[in-house]
Amino acid sequence: MREVDEALARAFAQRSPVESSEGVPPAPHLPGRAFKAKASKITEPAKPKESPFSELFAGKHATELMWSPLVLALEREWGERFERLADTLIEARDRRNLKVFLFTSCHRAEGRTTLVLALARALARRPRRTLLVDADLSGPMLAKSLGLRPLVGLDDVVESGQAIIEALIEAPRDHLSILPLRAAVARPRDFLASAAWTCSMARLRREFDLILLDGSPMFTGLSASVLHSSVDAAILVHNRSMTGERAILRAGEVLEAGGIPLLGLAETFV
Protein backbone atom coordinates (compact mmCIF):
# COMPACT_ATOMS: atom_id res chain seq x y z
CA MET A 1 0.00 0.00 0.00
CA ARG A 2 2.86 2.36 0.75
CA GLU A 3 4.30 1.81 -2.72
CA VAL A 4 0.93 2.65 -4.22
CA ASP A 5 0.82 5.85 -2.21
CA GLU A 6 4.27 6.86 -3.26
CA ALA A 7 3.46 6.14 -6.90
CA LEU A 8 0.35 8.24 -6.65
CA ALA A 9 2.30 11.01 -4.96
CA ARG A 10 4.88 10.94 -7.74
CA ALA A 11 2.11 11.05 -10.31
CA PHE A 12 0.61 14.07 -8.63
CA ALA A 13 3.99 15.73 -8.39
CA GLN A 14 4.71 15.25 -12.07
CA ARG A 15 1.40 16.74 -13.04
CA SER A 16 1.53 20.50 -12.90
CA PRO A 17 -1.63 22.44 -12.05
CA VAL A 18 -1.90 23.89 -15.56
CA GLU A 19 -1.56 20.53 -17.22
CA SER A 20 -4.04 18.89 -14.92
CA SER A 21 -6.83 21.23 -15.95
CA GLU A 22 -6.83 19.95 -19.49
CA GLY A 23 -7.70 16.49 -20.57
CA VAL A 24 -8.44 14.23 -17.63
CA PRO A 25 -11.22 15.51 -15.42
CA PRO A 26 -10.34 15.77 -11.75
CA ALA A 27 -11.37 13.12 -9.29
CA PRO A 28 -14.47 13.95 -7.27
CA HIS A 29 -12.56 14.33 -4.01
CA LEU A 30 -9.97 16.64 -5.51
CA PRO A 31 -10.57 20.37 -5.83
CA GLY A 32 -10.18 20.56 -9.61
CA ARG A 33 -11.56 23.60 -11.34
CA ALA A 34 -13.07 25.14 -8.26
CA PHE A 35 -9.72 24.94 -6.56
CA LYS A 36 -7.95 26.66 -9.43
CA ALA A 37 -10.59 29.36 -9.62
CA LYS A 38 -10.11 30.12 -5.95
CA ALA A 39 -6.36 30.00 -6.23
CA SER A 40 -6.38 32.43 -9.11
CA LYS A 41 -8.05 35.02 -6.93
CA ILE A 42 -5.05 35.23 -4.64
CA THR A 43 -3.31 38.46 -5.48
CA GLU A 44 0.11 38.06 -3.91
CA PRO A 45 2.53 37.42 -6.72
CA ALA A 46 5.56 38.45 -4.73
CA LYS A 47 5.06 35.73 -2.14
CA PRO A 48 6.98 32.54 -2.88
CA LYS A 49 4.68 29.76 -3.86
CA GLU A 50 5.04 26.91 -1.37
CA SER A 51 1.94 24.89 -1.92
CA PRO A 52 -1.44 25.34 -3.52
CA PHE A 53 -2.93 24.57 -0.14
CA SER A 54 -1.04 27.36 1.56
CA GLU A 55 -2.31 29.85 -1.01
CA LEU A 56 -5.85 28.79 -0.60
CA PHE A 57 -5.63 28.83 3.16
CA ALA A 58 -5.16 32.57 3.08
CA GLY A 59 -8.90 32.74 2.54
CA LYS A 60 -11.82 31.50 4.52
CA HIS A 61 -10.22 28.34 5.90
CA ALA A 62 -7.68 30.16 8.03
CA THR A 63 -8.54 30.10 11.69
CA GLU A 64 -7.05 30.24 15.13
CA LEU A 65 -6.78 27.17 17.26
CA MET A 66 -7.89 27.14 20.86
CA TRP A 67 -5.30 25.08 22.65
CA SER A 68 -6.30 23.24 25.73
CA PRO A 69 -4.65 24.42 28.95
CA LEU A 70 -3.62 20.84 29.49
CA VAL A 71 -1.58 20.82 26.29
CA LEU A 72 -0.01 24.14 27.21
CA ALA A 73 0.84 22.85 30.66
CA LEU A 74 2.42 19.73 29.20
CA GLU A 75 4.45 21.83 26.83
CA ARG A 76 5.56 24.08 29.66
CA GLU A 77 6.53 21.22 31.92
CA TRP A 78 7.96 18.66 29.50
CA GLY A 79 8.63 20.68 26.39
CA GLU A 80 12.13 19.37 25.88
CA ARG A 81 10.82 15.79 25.66
CA PHE A 82 8.40 16.74 22.93
CA GLU A 83 11.21 18.53 21.15
CA ARG A 84 13.26 15.33 21.26
CA LEU A 85 10.36 13.32 19.90
CA ALA A 86 9.92 15.87 17.13
CA ASP A 87 13.61 15.49 16.30
CA THR A 88 13.16 11.73 16.17
CA LEU A 89 10.28 12.01 13.72
CA ILE A 90 12.14 14.45 11.51
CA GLU A 91 15.18 12.20 11.54
CA ALA A 92 13.00 9.24 10.56
CA ARG A 93 11.57 11.30 7.77
CA ASP A 94 14.95 12.37 6.45
CA ARG A 95 16.71 9.03 6.76
CA ARG A 96 13.95 6.51 6.13
CA ASN A 97 11.51 8.65 4.17
CA LEU A 98 8.76 8.17 6.73
CA LYS A 99 6.12 10.83 6.41
CA VAL A 100 2.86 9.55 7.77
CA PHE A 101 2.90 8.57 11.45
CA LEU A 102 -0.01 6.83 13.07
CA PHE A 103 -0.52 7.42 16.78
CA THR A 104 -2.55 4.59 18.19
CA SER A 105 -3.07 2.89 21.51
CA CYS A 106 -4.54 -0.29 22.85
CA HIS A 107 -7.47 1.35 24.58
CA ARG A 108 -9.19 4.68 24.81
CA ALA A 109 -8.19 7.53 27.11
CA GLU A 110 -4.51 6.71 27.12
CA GLY A 111 -3.55 10.27 26.20
CA ARG A 112 -3.29 9.83 22.47
CA THR A 113 -4.87 13.06 21.27
CA THR A 114 -3.17 15.17 23.92
CA LEU A 115 0.20 13.73 23.00
CA VAL A 116 -0.41 14.40 19.31
CA LEU A 117 -1.42 17.98 20.02
CA ALA A 118 1.61 18.69 22.16
CA LEU A 119 3.89 17.07 19.60
CA ALA A 120 2.29 19.08 16.81
CA ARG A 121 3.12 22.29 18.65
CA ALA A 122 6.72 21.17 18.85
CA LEU A 123 6.79 20.31 15.17
CA ALA A 124 5.13 23.57 14.23
CA ARG A 125 8.20 25.47 15.39
CA ARG A 126 10.28 23.71 12.73
CA PRO A 127 10.45 24.82 9.13
CA ARG A 128 8.23 21.95 8.04
CA ARG A 129 4.66 21.74 6.89
CA THR A 130 2.90 19.61 9.45
CA LEU A 131 -0.60 18.24 9.11
CA LEU A 132 -2.77 16.84 11.87
CA VAL A 133 -5.33 14.31 10.67
CA ASP A 134 -8.12 13.05 12.85
CA ALA A 135 -8.18 9.37 11.99
CA ASP A 136 -10.03 8.21 15.08
CA LEU A 137 -12.87 6.88 13.02
CA SER A 138 -14.96 5.68 15.92
CA GLY A 139 -14.59 8.68 18.21
CA PRO A 140 -13.10 11.80 16.64
CA MET A 141 -11.80 14.22 19.25
CA LEU A 142 -9.26 16.39 17.46
CA ALA A 143 -11.60 19.15 16.32
CA LYS A 144 -13.27 19.31 19.68
CA SER A 145 -9.92 19.49 21.44
CA LEU A 146 -8.94 22.46 19.31
CA GLY A 147 -12.26 24.27 19.64
CA LEU A 148 -13.22 23.67 16.01
CA ARG A 149 -16.61 22.88 14.56
CA PRO A 150 -15.90 21.84 11.00
CA LEU A 151 -18.69 21.94 8.45
CA VAL A 152 -16.81 19.61 6.14
CA GLY A 153 -14.59 16.85 7.42
CA LEU A 154 -12.46 14.02 6.21
CA ASP A 155 -15.50 11.76 6.32
CA ASP A 156 -17.25 14.01 3.80
CA VAL A 157 -14.19 13.94 1.59
CA VAL A 158 -13.95 10.16 1.53
CA GLU A 159 -17.59 9.19 1.67
CA SER A 160 -19.38 12.05 -0.08
CA GLY A 161 -16.71 13.04 -2.54
CA GLN A 162 -16.25 16.59 -1.31
CA ALA A 163 -13.10 18.46 -2.16
CA ILE A 164 -10.30 17.89 0.28
CA ILE A 165 -9.50 21.57 0.23
CA GLU A 166 -12.89 22.22 1.81
CA ALA A 167 -12.04 20.07 4.79
CA LEU A 168 -8.53 21.33 5.45
CA ILE A 169 -8.18 23.98 8.11
CA GLU A 170 -5.14 26.15 8.25
CA ALA A 171 -3.87 27.84 11.38
CA PRO A 172 -1.27 30.29 10.07
CA ARG A 173 -0.40 31.62 13.49
CA ASP A 174 0.36 28.12 14.75
CA HIS A 175 1.91 27.03 11.45
CA LEU A 176 -0.26 23.95 11.39
CA SER A 177 -2.87 22.37 9.18
CA ILE A 178 -5.75 20.33 10.49
CA LEU A 179 -7.86 17.76 8.70
CA PRO A 180 -10.65 16.96 11.13
CA LEU A 181 -13.38 14.38 11.10
CA ARG A 182 -16.83 15.87 11.34
CA ALA A 183 -18.48 12.76 12.76
CA ALA A 184 -17.73 9.15 13.48
CA VAL A 185 -17.53 6.85 10.49
CA ALA A 186 -20.17 4.15 10.18
CA ARG A 187 -18.05 1.65 8.26
CA PRO A 188 -14.37 2.12 9.07
CA ARG A 189 -13.28 -0.90 7.06
CA ASP A 190 -14.89 0.39 3.87
CA PHE A 191 -13.67 3.88 4.69
CA LEU A 192 -10.03 2.84 4.88
CA ALA A 193 -10.29 0.49 1.92
CA SER A 194 -11.78 3.13 -0.35
CA ALA A 195 -9.87 4.64 -3.21
CA ALA A 196 -10.79 8.12 -2.02
CA TRP A 197 -8.90 7.55 1.22
CA THR A 198 -5.81 6.29 -0.62
CA CYS A 199 -5.87 9.15 -3.11
CA SER A 200 -6.41 11.72 -0.37
CA MET A 201 -3.49 10.38 1.63
CA ALA A 202 -1.33 10.34 -1.49
CA ARG A 203 -2.09 13.95 -2.17
CA LEU A 204 -1.52 14.97 1.43
CA ARG A 205 1.75 13.06 1.39
CA ARG A 206 2.84 15.19 -1.52
CA GLU A 207 1.74 18.48 -0.01
CA PHE A 208 3.01 18.14 3.53
CA ASP A 209 6.30 17.19 5.11
CA LEU A 210 4.94 15.41 8.16
CA ILE A 211 1.49 13.97 8.73
CA LEU A 212 0.38 12.95 12.20
CA LEU A 213 -2.63 10.65 12.31
CA ASP A 214 -4.55 10.57 15.55
CA GLY A 215 -5.77 7.03 15.08
CA SER A 216 -8.29 4.78 16.72
CA PRO A 217 -7.52 2.50 19.64
CA MET A 218 -6.72 -1.00 18.53
CA PHE A 219 -8.67 -3.19 20.90
CA THR A 220 -11.91 -1.31 21.51
CA GLY A 221 -14.73 -2.83 19.57
CA LEU A 222 -14.74 -4.35 16.16
CA SER A 223 -14.56 -1.15 14.21
CA ALA A 224 -11.45 0.07 15.98
CA SER A 225 -9.50 -3.06 15.14
CA VAL A 226 -9.29 -2.00 11.50
CA LEU A 227 -5.75 -0.95 10.78
CA HIS A 228 -5.09 2.25 8.95
CA SER A 229 -3.63 1.91 5.53
CA SER A 230 -1.36 4.44 3.84
CA VAL A 231 0.72 4.76 6.99
CA ASP A 232 4.52 4.68 7.14
CA ALA A 233 5.04 3.95 10.82
CA ALA A 234 3.13 3.75 14.06
CA ILE A 235 3.75 5.05 17.56
CA LEU A 236 1.95 3.22 20.32
CA VAL A 237 0.72 5.42 23.14
CA HIS A 238 0.85 3.44 26.33
CA ASN A 239 -0.60 4.13 29.73
CA ARG A 240 0.82 1.59 32.16
CA SER A 241 -2.10 1.78 34.52
CA MET A 242 -4.56 0.86 31.78
CA THR A 243 -2.70 -1.43 29.40
CA GLY A 244 -0.61 -4.42 30.31
CA GLU A 245 2.48 -5.71 28.64
CA ARG A 246 0.69 -8.58 26.93
CA ALA A 247 -1.59 -6.08 25.23
CA ILE A 248 1.46 -4.16 24.07
CA LEU A 249 2.93 -7.35 22.67
CA ARG A 250 -0.31 -8.16 20.93
CA ALA A 251 -0.54 -4.65 19.48
CA GLY A 252 2.98 -4.97 18.14
CA GLU A 253 2.07 -8.25 16.48
CA VAL A 254 -1.06 -6.79 14.94
CA LEU A 255 0.87 -3.84 13.56
CA GLU A 256 3.59 -6.10 12.25
CA ALA A 257 1.02 -8.35 10.58
CA GLY A 258 -0.56 -5.28 8.99
CA GLY A 259 2.76 -4.18 7.56
CA ILE A 260 3.09 -1.10 9.75
CA PRO A 261 6.45 -0.83 11.51
CA LEU A 262 6.24 0.19 15.12
CA LEU A 263 8.54 3.12 15.68
CA GLY A 264 8.30 2.95 19.44
CA LEU A 265 6.25 3.57 22.54
CA ALA A 266 5.08 6.82 24.00
CA GLU A 267 4.57 6.31 27.70
CA THR A 268 1.98 8.54 29.34
CA PHE A 269 0.92 8.95 32.95
CA VAL A 270 4.34 7.78 34.07
Place this chain on the structure above:
Amino acid sequence: MNHLQATPALPHSRAGRSVRPEFKVLIEIPTIQGRISSESVAWGRPKFPLENHRPGGSAPAGRRPRRRLKREVKFAACVVFACLPLSFEASRFWSNRLANIAAMNLTRPPLHDDGRVGEGLGSSLVHQVSSSVFEPAVVLMSIEPAQSGITSEAEPPVIFPGYLLPEDSVEEKAHEGS
Protein backbone atom coordinates in the same frame (compact mmCIF):
# COMPACT_ATOMS: atom_id res chain seq x y z
CA MET B 1 8.28 -38.37 13.75
CA ASN B 2 6.81 -37.39 17.05
CA HIS B 3 4.03 -34.89 17.61
CA LEU B 4 6.45 -32.04 18.23
CA GLN B 5 8.07 -32.50 14.86
CA ALA B 6 4.71 -32.82 13.17
CA THR B 7 3.44 -29.55 14.61
CA PRO B 8 4.35 -26.63 12.36
CA ALA B 9 6.13 -23.77 14.01
CA LEU B 10 3.97 -20.70 14.52
CA PRO B 11 5.21 -17.53 12.92
CA HIS B 12 4.96 -15.62 16.19
CA SER B 13 5.80 -18.24 18.74
CA ARG B 14 5.91 -16.95 22.29
CA ALA B 15 7.71 -19.99 23.63
CA GLY B 16 11.02 -18.44 24.45
CA ARG B 17 9.81 -14.89 24.56
CA SER B 18 9.78 -12.63 27.51
CA VAL B 19 6.53 -10.96 28.41
CA ARG B 20 8.27 -7.65 28.73
CA PRO B 21 8.07 -5.97 25.33
CA GLU B 22 11.34 -4.79 23.94
CA PHE B 23 10.03 -1.76 22.15
CA LYS B 24 11.89 1.48 22.08
CA VAL B 25 10.42 4.13 24.34
CA LEU B 26 10.34 7.39 22.42
CA ILE B 27 8.95 9.64 25.11
CA GLU B 28 7.78 9.44 28.68
CA ILE B 29 5.25 11.96 29.86
CA PRO B 30 4.78 12.08 33.61
CA THR B 31 1.48 13.00 35.13
CA ILE B 32 1.17 16.70 35.68
CA GLN B 33 1.23 17.38 39.37
CA GLY B 34 -0.85 20.36 40.28
CA ARG B 35 -4.16 21.85 39.54
CA ILE B 36 -5.30 22.31 35.98
CA SER B 37 -7.91 24.96 35.51
CA SER B 38 -11.47 23.84 35.05
CA GLU B 39 -11.34 24.88 31.40
CA SER B 40 -9.37 21.77 30.58
CA VAL B 41 -12.24 19.64 31.73
CA ALA B 42 -14.62 21.66 29.60
CA TRP B 43 -12.80 20.63 26.45
CA GLY B 44 -14.12 17.15 26.85
CA ARG B 45 -12.77 14.28 28.81
CA PRO B 46 -9.80 15.08 30.97
CA LYS B 47 -6.96 13.30 29.24
CA PHE B 48 -4.70 13.19 32.26
CA PRO B 49 -5.78 12.60 35.83
CA LEU B 50 -6.31 15.91 37.47
CA GLU B 51 -6.09 16.74 41.12
CA ASN B 52 -8.08 14.51 43.36
CA HIS B 53 -11.04 16.51 44.65
CA ARG B 54 -12.32 13.97 47.13
CA PRO B 55 -12.60 15.41 50.61
CA GLY B 56 -11.23 12.27 52.18
CA GLY B 57 -7.78 12.89 50.81
CA SER B 58 -5.71 11.79 47.89
CA ALA B 59 -5.80 8.34 46.36
CA PRO B 60 -2.86 6.05 47.05
CA ALA B 61 -0.06 6.18 44.54
CA GLY B 62 -0.21 3.72 41.69
CA ARG B 63 -3.92 3.23 42.01
CA ARG B 64 -5.96 3.28 38.86
CA PRO B 65 -7.88 6.53 38.55
CA ARG B 66 -11.55 6.18 39.15
CA ARG B 67 -13.88 6.88 36.31
CA ARG B 68 -16.85 9.14 36.72
CA LEU B 69 -18.98 7.08 34.39
CA LYS B 70 -18.34 3.94 36.37
CA ARG B 71 -19.39 5.70 39.54
CA GLU B 72 -22.55 7.01 37.96
CA VAL B 73 -23.48 3.61 36.59
CA LYS B 74 -23.00 2.08 40.02
CA PHE B 75 -25.16 4.76 41.61
CA ALA B 76 -27.91 4.28 39.03
CA ALA B 77 -27.86 0.51 39.55
CA CYS B 78 -28.16 0.93 43.33
CA VAL B 79 -31.10 3.30 42.92
CA VAL B 80 -32.87 0.90 40.58
CA PHE B 81 -32.38 -2.08 42.87
CA ALA B 82 -33.55 -0.09 45.87
CA CYS B 83 -36.68 1.14 44.17
CA LEU B 84 -37.59 -2.14 42.51
CA PRO B 85 -39.22 -3.91 45.54
CA LEU B 86 -41.00 -0.72 46.56
CA SER B 87 -42.50 -0.27 43.14
CA PHE B 88 -43.43 -3.93 43.01
CA GLU B 89 -45.28 -3.73 46.30
CA ALA B 90 -46.97 -0.52 45.26
CA SER B 91 -48.15 -2.06 42.01
CA ARG B 92 -49.52 -5.07 43.87
CA PHE B 93 -51.37 -2.84 46.36
CA TRP B 94 -52.91 -0.71 43.66
CA SER B 95 -53.91 -3.68 41.56
CA ASN B 96 -55.85 -5.16 44.50
CA ARG B 97 -57.41 -1.83 45.26
CA LEU B 98 -58.50 -1.30 41.67
CA ALA B 99 -60.09 -4.76 41.64
CA ASN B 100 -62.06 -3.88 44.75
CA ILE B 101 -63.21 -0.62 43.23
CA ALA B 102 -64.37 -2.43 40.10
CA ALA B 103 -66.27 -4.96 42.17
CA MET B 104 -68.01 -2.18 44.06
CA ASN B 105 -69.06 -0.53 40.84
CA LEU B 106 -70.50 -3.77 39.53
CA THR B 107 -72.45 -4.68 42.64
CA ARG B 108 -73.90 -1.20 43.17
CA PRO B 109 -77.24 -0.71 41.31
CA PRO B 110 -77.25 2.16 38.82
CA LEU B 111 -78.74 5.44 39.85
CA HIS B 112 -81.08 7.42 37.64
CA ASP B 113 -81.05 11.15 37.29
CA ASP B 114 -83.77 11.65 39.86
CA GLY B 115 -81.90 9.66 42.43
CA ARG B 116 -83.98 6.51 42.51
CA VAL B 117 -82.35 3.20 42.24
CA GLY B 118 -82.62 1.63 38.83
CA GLU B 119 -84.64 -1.51 38.32
CA GLY B 120 -85.62 -3.78 35.45
CA LEU B 121 -83.37 -5.37 32.91
CA GLY B 122 -80.33 -3.23 33.74
CA SER B 123 -80.46 -3.85 37.42
CA SER B 124 -81.18 -7.53 36.96
CA LEU B 125 -78.22 -7.80 34.59
CA VAL B 126 -76.04 -6.06 37.11
CA HIS B 127 -77.22 -8.42 39.78
CA GLN B 128 -76.65 -11.40 37.55
CA VAL B 129 -73.17 -10.28 36.66
CA SER B 130 -72.29 -9.41 40.20
CA SER B 131 -73.71 -12.64 41.52
CA SER B 132 -71.95 -14.66 38.83
CA VAL B 133 -68.67 -12.92 39.42
CA PHE B 134 -68.57 -12.53 43.15
CA GLU B 135 -70.79 -15.37 44.40
CA PRO B 136 -69.96 -19.01 44.09
CA ALA B 137 -71.96 -20.85 41.47
CA VAL B 138 -74.68 -23.18 42.76
CA VAL B 139 -74.22 -26.72 41.57
CA LEU B 140 -77.37 -28.80 41.43
CA MET B 141 -77.00 -32.53 41.67
CA SER B 142 -79.77 -35.00 41.03
CA ILE B 143 -80.22 -38.66 40.14
CA GLU B 144 -82.85 -37.85 37.50
CA PRO B 145 -81.67 -37.73 33.92
CA ALA B 146 -81.14 -34.36 32.53
CA GLN B 147 -83.95 -33.29 30.20
CA SER B 148 -83.14 -31.99 26.86
CA GLY B 149 -84.73 -28.78 25.65
CA ILE B 150 -86.49 -30.40 22.66
CA THR B 151 -89.25 -32.77 23.80
CA SER B 152 -90.84 -33.72 20.49
CA GLU B 153 -89.13 -34.51 17.26
CA ALA B 154 -91.89 -33.04 15.09
CA GLU B 155 -90.73 -30.45 12.65
CA PRO B 156 -91.91 -26.95 13.32
CA PRO B 157 -94.43 -25.59 10.77
CA VAL B 158 -93.14 -23.32 8.07
CA ILE B 159 -94.83 -19.97 8.27
CA PHE B 160 -94.61 -17.53 5.45
CA PRO B 161 -95.02 -13.93 6.36
CA GLY B 162 -98.43 -12.54 5.50
CA TYR B 163 -99.94 -15.93 4.81
CA LEU B 164 -102.09 -17.64 7.39
CA LEU B 165 -102.64 -21.36 7.26
CA PRO B 166 -106.22 -22.41 7.94
CA GLU B 167 -106.82 -24.45 10.98
CA ASP B 168 -107.67 -28.09 10.49
CA SER B 169 -110.89 -28.12 12.35
CA VAL B 170 -112.44 -24.75 11.86
CA GLU B 171 -113.27 -23.50 8.41
CA GLU B 172 -115.30 -20.60 7.27
CA LYS B 173 -118.78 -21.30 6.07
CA ALA B 174 -118.22 -19.86 2.64
CA HIS B 175 -115.37 -22.15 1.93
CA GLU B 176 -116.68 -25.22 3.60
CA GLY B 177 -116.71 -28.24 1.28
CA SER B 178 -114.80 -26.54 -1.53
